Amino acid sequence: DGGITQSPKYLFRKEGQNVTLSCEQNLNHDAMYWYRQDPGQGLRLIYYSQIVNDFQKGDIAEGYSVSREKKESFPLTVTSAQKNPTAFYLCASSKRLAGGSGSYNEQFFGPGTRLTVL
Amino acid sequence: ELKVEQNPLFLSMQEGKNYTIYCNYSTTSDRLYWYRQDPGKSLESLFVLLSNGAVKQEGRLMASLDTKARLSTLHITAAVHDLSATYFCAVQGSARQLTFGSGTQLTVLP
Numbered sequence: 001d002g003g004i005t006q007s008p009k010y011l012f013r014k015e016g017q018n019v020t021l022s023c024e025q026n027l028n029h030d031a032m033y034w035y036r037q038d039p040g041q042g043l044r045l046i047y048y049s050q051i052v053n054d055f056q057k058g059d060i061a062e063g064y065s066v067s068r069e070k071k072e073s074f075p076l077t078v079t080s081a082q083k084n085p086t087a088f089y090l091c092a093s094s095k096r097l098a099g100g101s102g103s104y105n106e107q108f109f110g111p112g113t114r115l116t117v118l
Numbered sequence: 119e120l121k122v123e124q125n126p127l128f129l130s131m132q133e134g135k136n137y138t139i140y141c142n143y144s145t146t147s148d149r150l151y152w153y154r155q156d157p158g159k160s161l162e163s164l165f166v167l168l169s170n171g172a173v174k175q176e177g178r179l180m181a182s183l184d185t186k187a188r189l190s191t192l193h194i195t196a197a198v199h200d201l202s203a204t205y206f207c208a209v210q211g212s213a214r215q216l217t218f219g220s221g222t223q224l225t226v227l228p
Contacts, residue, residue, distance in 0.1 A: 040220075040221075040223075041220055041221070042122075042206060042218035042219055042220045042221055043161075043206070043208075043218040044218075045215060045216075048215065058215070090160060090161065092161075103214075104149050104166060104168055104210065105149065105210050105214050105215070105216060106151060106163060106166050107151075107163075107208075107216060108163065109153075109160045109161040109162075110160060111159070111160045112159070112160050
C-alpha cells in the first residue's frame with residue numbers, strides 16, 4: 001500500500017536536546033512538507049521541499065532544520081533553539097508543483113508525531 | 119499575505135439537521151481544499167475545488183467555491199454522529215503552498 005509513515009508516534013524531549021522526526025513516503029511524490037499543529041489551531045508550514053537536495057523555509061522555520069537526501073525521506077530536526085516545541089507535527093507530500101492552469105497541490109498527510117518537552 | 123478565516127470555530131448540531139461552514143480568504147485563488155481531522159489523528163482529504171463555481175459532493179457533505187467572493191462553503195445535510203470531527207479549509211496561494219484555516223470543530227449530538 002502506498003502511503004506516508006512518520007515515526008515515532010510519541011516523542012519526549014528534554015530541554016536542550018535536539019530530536020529528529022522521521023517521514024517516509026512511497027507515493028513517488030516529488031514534494032514534501034512539514035507542518036506544526038498546536039491545540040485548537042490550524043497547521044503552520046515549517047519547511048518544504050520540491051525536489052531532492054533542495055528545500056525552502058516556511059512560515060515558522062526558526063529552531064528547525066531539514067534534509068532531503070532521498071526522494072522518499074524528509075526528516076525534521078527540532079533543535080534546542082526552538083523554545084516551545086511541544087506540538088503535533090505532520091508530514092505531507094504531493095505531486096510535483098507543476099505550473100499551468102490544470103495544476104494543483106493536493107497534499108496527503110502522514111499520521112503525525114506528538115512531541116512533548118519534559 | 120494570504121489569510122484564511124473559517125467560521126464558526128465550534129459547531130454543535132443535532133442529528134438530522136443541516137448546517138454550513140464558511141471559509142473566507144483574503145487574496146485571489148481558485149484552488150481550495152477541504153480536510154477532515156478526527157481527534158488525535160491526521161488530516162484526510164475530502165474535496166479539491168479547482169475553479170469558480172466548482173461543486174463537489176460526497177455523502178452528506180457538499181463543498182462549493184466562489185472565487186469572486188473569495189468564499190468556500192462546506193454544507194452538511196442531515197448530520198449524523200460519524201461526521202463529528204474538525205474540518206479545515208486550505209487555500210493555495212501564489213507560491214502554490216497551502217494556507218490553512220483554524221478549523222471548525224463539529225460535534226453532532228444525538
